[in-house]
Amino acid sequence: MLLYIIRRLISVALTFFVVSVIIFLMMHSIPGGPFDGNDMPVSEAVRAKLMARLGLDQPLHVQYLNYMWGVLHFDFGVPYQSPGESVIQLLSRAWVPSLVLGGLGVILGAPLGILLGMAAALNRNSIIDYFASTFATLGLTIPVFVISMLLILVFAVWLDWLPASGWGSPDRWILPIAAYAAIPIATYARYTRSAMLDCLNRPFVTVLRAKGLSENRIIFQHVLRNAAIPMVTVFLPMFIGTATGSIFVETMFRVPGLGAYFVSSIEARDYPLEMALVLMVTLMFCLAYFLADIAYAWLNPRIRVGGDH
Amino acid sequence: MTVPALELRNVSKDYLIKAGGGLIPSYRRHAAVAGVSLTIARNSIVGLVGESGSGKTTTGMMALRLVKPTSGRILVNGVDISQLDHKGLKPVRRQMQVVFQDSYSALDPMMTLAQIVAEPLDIHGVGSPREQTDEALSWLERVGLDRSYGGRYPHELSGGQRQRVAIARALILKPTVLIADEPTSALDVSVKAQIINLLQDLQEEMDLSILFISHDLSVVRSLTDRVVVMYRGQVVEEAETEAIFSDARHPYTRALLDAIPAANPRDRRVRRFLSVEEIEAATPRLARSELPEAAEPSQTPQLVSIGPGHRVAAIVTP
Ligand SMILES: Nc1ncnc2c1ncn2[C@@H]1O[C@H](COP(=O)(O)OP(=O)(O)OP(=O)(O)O)[C@@H](O)[C@H]1O
Numbered sequence: 001m002l003l004y005i006i007r008r009l010i011s012v013a014l015t016f017f018v019v020s021v022i023i024f025l026m027m028h029s030i031p032g033g034p035f036d037g038n039d040m041p042v043s044e045a046v047r048a049k050l051m052a053r054l055g056l057d058q059p060l061h062v063q064y065l066n067y068m069w070g071v072l073h074f075d076f077g078v079p080y081q082s083p084g085e086s087v088i089q090l091l092s093r094a095w096v097p098s099l100v101l102g103g104l105g106v107i108l109g110a111p112l113g114i115l116l117g118m119a120a121a122l123n124r125n126s127i128i129d130y131f132a133s134t135f136a137t138l139g140l141t142i143p144v145f146v147i148s149m150l151l152i153l154v155f156a157v158w159l160d161w162l163p164a165s166g167w168g169s170p171d172r173w174i175l176p177i178a179a180y181a182a183i184p185i186a187t188y189a190r191y192t193r194s195a196m197l198d199c200l201n202r203p204f205v206t207v208l209r210a211k212g213l214s215e216n217r218i219i220f221q222h223v224l225r226n227a228a229i230p231m232v233t234v235f236l237p238m239f240i241g242t243a244t245g246s247i248f249v250e251t252m253f254r255v256p257g258l259g260a261y262f263v264s265s266i267e268a269r270d271y272p273l274e275m276a277l278v279l280m281v282t283l284m285f286c287l288a289y290f291l292a293d294i295a296y297a298w299l300n301p302r303i304r305v306g307g308d309h
Numbered sequence: 310m311t312v313p314a315l316e317l318r319n320v321s322k323d324y325l326i327k328a329g330g331g332l333i334p335s336y337r338r339h340a341a342v343a344g345v346s347l348t349i350a351r352n353s354i355v356g357l358v359g360e361s362g363s364g365k366t367t368t369g370m371m372a373l374r375l376v377k378p379t380s381g382r383i384l385v386n387g388v389d390i391s392q393l394d395h396k397g398l399k400p401v402r403r404q405m406q407v408v409f410q411d412s413y414s415a416l417d418p419m420m421t422l423a424q425i426v427a428e429p430l431d432i433h434g435v436g437s438p439r440e441q442t443d444e445a446l447s448w449l450e451r452v453g454l455d456r457s458y459g460g461r462y463p464h465e466l467s468g469g470q471r472q473r474v475a476i477a478r479a480l481i482l483k484p485t486v487l488i489a490d491e492p493t494s495a496l497d498v499s500v501k502a503q504i505i506n507l508l509q510d511l512q513e514e515m516d517l518s519i520l521f522i523s524h525d526l527s528v529v530r531s532l533t534d535r536v537v538v539m540y541r542g543q544v545v546e547e548a549e550t551e552a553i554f555s556d557a558r559h560p561y562t563r564a565l566l567d568a569i570p571a572a573n574p575r576d577r578r579v580r581r582f583l584s585v586e587e588i589e590a591a592t593p594r595l596a597r598s599e600l601p602e603a604a605e606p607s608q609t610p611q612l613v614s615i616g617p618g619h620r621v622a623a624i625v626t627p
């Protein structure tokens with residue numbers, strides 16, 4: 001097991017390195033630079049001086065090595081957009097809305113999806129089942145920004161029940177949370193339904209019925225337990241997955257979170273911030289899958305025991 | 310006459326099968342089992358044989374009340390259980406247990422063997438958790454596994470070992486009836502023989518009555534006291550095991566016996582199974598006067614008694 005963990009950590013480090021190189025190259029291959037904007041034109045001489053001060057006049061590989069050297073010391077530089085603070089300070093501020101909204105979306109969405117999937121599996125081929133399947137398919141196929149737009153249109157514009165955007169009072173959180181929840185609800189509903197149906201058809205469930213175990217206890221003690229392993233293990237990656245969703249959701253609902261900064265950092269060629277965001281999300285993803293795999297191995301007797309021999 | 314352990318009286322099961330697709334689906338009734346009667350005397354083993362799809366599993370599942378019969382009655386130790394609900398069935402479930410062919414999917418992969426074998430005790434509230442585990446471990450020993458297997462998981466065992474676990478789980482509540490649905494079909498010859506011996510020993514020790522569903526006529530011959538032959542949802546012949554093998558009367562039973570691979574390859578004929586029409590055409594026609602018991606003449610086959618404990622589906626002529 002220890003060997004396995006070490007191997008996985010090495011692969012995390014490798015992934016991290018490869019992603020950082022690719023992103024760095026892509027970032028700099030987009031034409032334009034941080035001082036090419038039209039709203040604050042600068043003279044050629046000033047521009048060159050600014051570029052030199054930020055080290056942007058040096059060859060790319062030197063810039064890369066400089067930046068990564070800083071990263072290894074937890075120094076992600078200073079964002080060009082807001083030079084009064086470090087990237088770390090900005091991120092620790094921007095995390096809050098993303099974490100609250102995305103986190104609540106997953107935390108509320110997952111159980112809802114599980115309930116929906118259970119209801120569908122237990123009432124197979126009924127109206128509930130069709131509704132759940134349709135809902136799940138829509139949730140997975142409609143892009144998040146379309147869902148966000150529909151939510152704004154229906155609940156903010158037509159019904160005028162909820163504010164359309166912003167961050168602050170909790171009533172502004174409801175729509176973005178709903179947008180974030182779509183994917184967890186859909187994923188968990190689909191997964192729970194198929195895992196339960198698969199399990200309910202297995203002979204060991206028939207044997208349990210023959211032994212006189214009540215249907216409720218069959219479902220809670222055996223079926224859900226068998227279905228639970230992947231449900232538990234997919235949770236963390238899904239949680240981190242909201243980071244990518246946040247790019248759309250936060251732009252649509254104008255929430256000042258990570259996703260919003262991600263978009264603005266690309267527009268403004270804010271290289272240090274962009275790089276820091278990508279590296280952070282990469283690291284979180286790697287760690288989430290790493291922990292998910294360990295949780296899977298730990299929960300599943302088939303792997304747990306096999307791994308010890 | 311003593312009360313039989315299990316009695317099925319004229320049980321049938323119809324399934325609705327989707328016949329036409331389209332917007333308004335049409336359904337067709339398919340009789341998986343049509344009017345089957347069979348009796349398992351106390352302390353005996355009855356073999357249920359027949360080709361795939363003849364309704365053997367459905368019959369067993371109805372006996373266990375896991376499939377609700379469309380019509381007919383099921384009696385366990387003389388008590389009619391055909392109309393009982395879930396609650397009423399619970400005490401009956403202690404009396405009847407089942408073992409399936411696929412031993413892997415029959416065991417919950419998340420539970421240890423001790424938990425699996427002890428679970429029936431827990432369901433029926435027998436003993437403290439500690440006593441339940443003790444009992445489960447001694448049952449593992451009884452079916453030929455070491456007590457130390459208690460902490461293992463199903464995937465760590467071979468197919469034969471898993472089938473032993475399934476048998477221990479089935480018998481831990483000391484049932485009177487065991488439905489064994491092809492319990493040895495997935496096992497190789499030597500393991501098969503071990504499981505058969507185990508079932509035989511346990512049957513004698515526990516006064517158990519077994520409905521042994523199988524394709525394998527050689528196993529049926531060595532294990533069972535009586536044989537019931539099913540064909541297309543109906544019983545076509547029923548007799549003492551030896552009578553079936555020496556004096557089969559129904560063309561379908563004979564065809565099944567002919568299909569047993571010969572031990573000597575020189576004796577092997579080109580095997581060709583009879584078609585439905587051929588079997589219908591060859592259905593025995595018996596004159597009413599020849600029969601030992603009274604029977605009404607009929608145009609369609611009916612089960613008639615032709616000797617002690619020997620019944621066959623035949624057309625009775627006046
Ligand atoms: N749930 C069901 N819905 C529809 N038809 C079914 C169902 N279960 C069984 N049948 C049909 O009933 C018939 C009898 O099936 P059954 O499983 O009892 O046969 P079997 O004798 O056990 O066959 P095998 O030897 O292959 O196990 C088959 O034609 C089958 O297709």
Ligand SMILES: [Mg+2]
Binds near residue numbers: 365366367490
């Ligand atoms: Mg079957």
